[in-house]
Amino acid sequence: MQRRKFIKTSAIGALALSHFPLLANGKEFEFSILELMGKTDIKLYGKDINLRKEAHDAFVEMKKAAYSDGIDIKIVSSYRSFERQRGIWERKYLKYTDDNQMKPIEAIDKIIEYSTIPGTSRHHWGTDIDIIDGYQKVQGDVLDPDKFSEGQPFNNLKKWMDENANKYHFYLVYTDTPGRRGFKYEPWHFSYAPISKPMLKEFRSKNIMQLLSKEDFYGSEHFTEGFLTNYIEDNILDINTELL
């Protein structure tokens, strides 16, 4: 009786699984809207790393390799929840509209040079990292594109990542490709493609516009359909094509 029951259950399990695409290791993937928008806790690995298991393991391997070339890949930011992103967004929004007296639309355009609308950050996914070289002493803002350019403190890190990141399946997201729209060039932001690609695919299959128009935070009342259409096309989708 026991065995019969087992066989029956596993047959149903196999049937259910066949509806989902499979990862290389045969595991099913399916990401909920809450997960894609940073609204639910996910299991994260590694002290000061905070990535999904596979991304964590690949990161540790990459970090080891960089060490032996004299570079200390240090994560400045990895997983970030919806609430955390809302905090970043609202702080900037209030600063630009109150202190700098900008109009709401201008403030929003300024914020989305580098920061995402809460719910749309790739940092919600546990696959993306912002990195610097921990061996370099740097004054002021570390996530500054100039600091990664020739002769600057993080240039060796940039060159090392250009050469090696893809071997570990990490890809630069916001490249300096001429004509790319959306977020500005971020030489520090990398994504673990084997998980983030299916996550983006799943996110695209949802009605992102509808999800965003239901949100309520400072400035969200100024999101028009046209603005959100452009934001999805440019800021979410105009990224390194290796990640699409």
Ligand SMILES: [Zn+2]
């Ligand atoms: Zn980032």
